[in-house]
Amino acid sequence: MRIRVNPNLCQGHNRCFSLAPELFEVDEFGLATALNDGRVPAGMEEKAQLCIDNCPEFAISEIED
Amino acid sequence: MTDTSKNENGCPVHDWATDYDVMDEGYTRNPAPIWAELRQKCPVAHTTRWGGSWMPTRYADIQEMANMVPTLSSRAISVIPPDPVLREELIAELKAYGTESPPITSDPPEHSPYKRLILPFFSPRAVAGYAAMTEEICRGLLDELKDRDTADAAVEYAQQIPPRVIAYILGIDMGRAAEFTQWTQELLELGQTDPELRRAARTKIRTFFFDQIEHRKQNPGHDVISLLLDAEVEGRRLSDHTVAGICNLLLVAGIDTTWSSIGSALYHFATHPEDRKRLVAEPDLLPVAVEEVLRYYSPVTMARKVTAEVCMHGAEMKPGDKLLMTFPAANRDPEVFERPDEFVIDRQQNRHIAFGTGIHRCAGSNLARMELLVGLRLWFERFPDFSLAGEEGVTWAGGQVRGPRNVPVRLSA
Numbered sequence: 001m002r003i004r005v006n007p008n009l010c011q012g013h014n015r016c017f018s019l020a021p022e023l024f025e026v027d028e029f030g031l032a033t034a035l036n037d038g039r040v041p042a043g044m045e046e047k048a049q050l051c052i053d054n055c056p057e058f059a060i061s062e063i064e065d
Numbered sequence: 066m067t068d069t070s071k072n073e074n075g076c077p078v079h080d081w082a083t084d085y086d087v088m089d090e091g092y093t094r095n096p097a098p099i100w101a102e103l104r105q106k107c108p109v110a111h112t113t114r115w116g117g118s119w120m121p122t123r124y125a126d127i128q129e130m131a132n133m134v135p136t137l138s139s140r141a142i143s144v145i146p147p148d149p150v151l152r153e154e155l156i157a158e159l160k161a162y163g164t165e166s167p168p169i170t171s172d173p174p175e176h177s178p179y180k181r182l183i184l185p186f187f188s189p190r191a192v193a194g195y196a197a198m199t200e201e202i203c204r205g206l207l208d209e210l211k212d213r214d215t216a217d218a219a220v221e222y223a224q225q226i227p228p229r230v231i232a233y234i235l236g237i238d239m240g241r242a243a244e245f246t247q248w249t250q251e252l253l254e255l256g257q258t259d260p261e262l263r264r265a266a267r268t269k270i271r272t273f274f275f276d277q278i279e280h281r282k283q284n285p286g287h288d289v290i291s292l293l294l295d296a297e298v299e300g301r302r303l304s305d306h307t308v309a310g311i312c313n314l315l316l317v318a319g320i321d322t323t324w325s326s327i328g329s330a331l332y333h334f335a336t337h338p339e340d341r342k343r344l345v346a347e348p349d350l351l352p353v354a355v356e357e358v359l360r361y362y363s364p365v366t367m368a369r370k371v372t373a374e375v376c377m378h379g380a381e382m383k384p385g386d387k388l389l390m391t392f393p394a395a396n397r398d399p400e401v402f403e404r405p406d407e408f409v410i411d412r413q414q415n416r417h418i419a420f421g422t423g424i425h426r427c428a429g430s431n432l433a434r435m436e437l438l439v440g441l442r443l444w445f446e447r448f449p450d451f452s453l454a455g456e457e458g459v460t461w462a463g464g465q466v467r468g469p470r471n472v473p474v475r476l477s478a
Contacts, residue, residue, distance in 0.1 A: 011426045017189055018434060019352060028185040030431075053414040054356065056422050 001040040002065040003048050005032045009059035016051040016060060023048055038063065082107035086114050087144060087366075087389070088258060093463025097406050100394040109380035116146040118368065118387035119380055124398035124418070126377060127390060130369070131423035135172035137369035137388055139425060142170060144368045144389060144465055148260030151267070158306070166310040169318070169425070176424060178298045183311065183428050186234065186289055192431040195230060199436055202229045203443045210447075210476060215454050218335065218444075219472040223328035226440050230432070231319045235312060236288020237277060248273075249320040257464050270316065274309040289315065315429075322364050323433045325468020327440050329362035330355070332472045333408060334445075335453040340410045345449045348442065354410045355437045360417035361408045363393035366465045367421065392418050393467065450478035 005016070005024070012030025016023070023044060026032045040048045052060045078086050081099050086092065092099060103110050104122045111119055121127050130137055147155060155165065164171060167179035185191060206225050210216050228242035228249075237245075248266050256263030277290055285291045293308045303311075334341040344354055367390040375382040382388060396417045397405040403414070420427035427433070444451075451474045453459070458473040 011423060012184070013420060013426055014189055014431055015356075018431070021189075026189055028188045028190070029181055030184060030188060050353075050413060054416060056416045056418045056420075056426075058416070 001045045001048055002038045002063050003034050003040060003052065004038050004061055004063045005034055006059045006061070007031065007033075009057045011057050011059075013056055015054045015056065019054060020044070020047045020051050023051065032059075034060075039065070082110045083112070084114065085110050085112045085120060087112075087118075087120075088115065088464055090463075093461050093467060096393065096467075097397050100391070100397055101406070104394075104398065108378045111380065115144060116387065118144055118389055119371075119382055120389045120391055120394075121377070122391060122394040122398075124395040124401040127392065127395040127418070128422055130377075130388065131390060131418075131421060131425065133375070134176075134424060136371070136373050136375060138172050138372045139176070139367075139369060140165075140170055140172060141370040141387065142368050143257070144366070144387060145257045146387070147263070151260065151264045154264075162304055162306045164307055164310065166314040167307065168428070169314050170310075173424070179311070180424070180428065182293075182296055182298060183315070186292075186315075187429050187432050189431050192435045195234060195432065196435055196439060198233050199226070199230055199439045200443065202226060203440050207443060207447045213476060215473060215475055217471055218331040218451070218474045219324075219328040219469050222444065223331060223440070223472075224324045226327060226436055227320045227323040230436055231316055234289055234432075235315060236286055236290055237273075245316060246320055246324075249317045252317055253321050253466055254462050254464060267313075270313050271309050274312040274316075275305065277312070278305050278308055318427075319429050319432060321466040321468075323429075323436050325364035325462075325466055326359060326362065326433065326437055328469045328472055329364070330358045330437065330441055331444065331451075331474070332453070332459065332469045333358060333362065335451055335472060335474050336456075337408065338452065340408065341445075341449075341451075343410060345445060348445070350411060351438060351442060353412070353415075355434060355441070356415050356417065357408060357410055357412045358437070359419040360396045360402070360412070360415055362468070363396050363417065363419040364466050364468050365419065365421070365427075366391055366393060366467075367425070368465070390421065392421060448474075448476045451476050452478070 010031050014026055014030050016032050017026045023035055024032045025035055078084055100122045108123045109119055109121045168176045171179055206222050228245040229239045232239040248270050251262050251266035256266050281291045281294055369388045371382045371386040371388055372384055399405050420430040454473040454475045458471055459469055460471045462470050
């Protein structure tokens with residue numbers, strides 16, 4: 001599974017980071033990027049989906065690997 | 066539709082689509098059925114009460130409106146307009162300084178540099194640094210309750226946490242927490258229907274921060290006020306007026322709101338033993354449960370001022386009109402949330418916008434979330450079997466910040 005944070009949509013809510021700090025990093029303004037170039041480690045898929053489903057800006061999506 | 070004992074002019078609401086009342090006691094206690102009806106019948110409702118405003122209730126509309134900047138301007142964020150005296154004061158200040166309490170009262174392009182100025186104080190990393198201090202505050206409050214059978218979870222716990230935390234961050238006297246809470250309540254809650262109280266509270270807060278600013282100029286420290294005095298926006302130092310405005314924002318924005326959320330959470334778990342037991346058994350569920358608390362009991366409604374004609378679902382909004390950003394109503398929209406009026410403790414799909422959305426999303430959400438997580442975790446460790454000691458003792462505050470102001474509980478089974 002591979003995910004991406006759209007930097008044009010992210011407003012820095014930090015919802016993804018608070019639910020799965022293993023999958024994202026955020027800068028001091030809260031803007032998020034997916035760690036490991038968006039590749040979700042095995043076993044973390046559910047958490048990744050949780051983050052996708054909790055972003056209020058619809059900024060996180062699954063992408064083709 | 067609801068019993069109405071305390072409306073503007075004492076006149077009950079007959080039609081919520083054309084005559085809603087945000088201060089109505091029945092609405093404050095249980096707004097969801099009214100939103101559900103409006104979402105179907107009249108998705109952007111109108112009223113002439115309290116200075117007049119428009120109220121959207123659908124998630125998609127509120128998302129769209131939040132992004133209509135600066136057509137929907139943040140220069141007026143209170144639903145109820147200031148009285149003529151305060152209005153004159155605000156106009157004179159705006160003329161002299163160009164800004165009030167940035168970034169919350171700012172539109173682009175003024176907004177972004179101020180938002181970037183304050184965001185680092187509330188980044189996940191910065192907030193992690195405040196967790197130990199928050200734990201200490203909560204433990205101290207819980208120790209006070211240790212030999213008691215009953216307590217007011219709102220007054221004696223929820224209300225006490227946020228003013229101490231923000232006082233610590235701002236580097237002001239935590240011992241004055243009760244005063245900070247009182248000022249905030251006078252400004253945002255009681256003052257909304259009492260212009261003199263609102264004006265007096267604003268003056269108290271500003272005067273307090275002007276004194277703090279003078280003190281920091283003589284004795285600079287590492288607190289947020291000192292950092293703001295040292296900061297530059299677009300190559301220029303901030304005026305004392307602007308620093309005081311930002312401090313005013315940081316103080317009041319984190320008190321009523323977070324206190325309301327912690328109180329709502331305690332009210333919920335005091336009245337829903339099955340959810341309480343599940344959280345005791347599965348403490349790892351807390352982060353997801355907190356998001357559901359934020360969705361179901363969203364405390365904050367902001368306002369915007371219309372600056373150009375906007376038409377939506379037949380609502381013709383004109384320049385000068387007020388518009389409510391009814392985030393709590395958006396969070397109950399069945400188009401976006403399954404079983405929206407049920408509290409689902411492990412809700413997976415939860416794109417709630419309790420902290421707003423778009424460029425004005427809450428700057429302090431990480432702090433609020435940390436206070437909720439720490440405050441609830443420690444409460445549950447100490448009082449896993451607590452329950453409500455009588456619904457009749459529960460009171461709710463409404464207007465722009467909704468939350469329980471009294472939650473009497475039995476501390477053990």
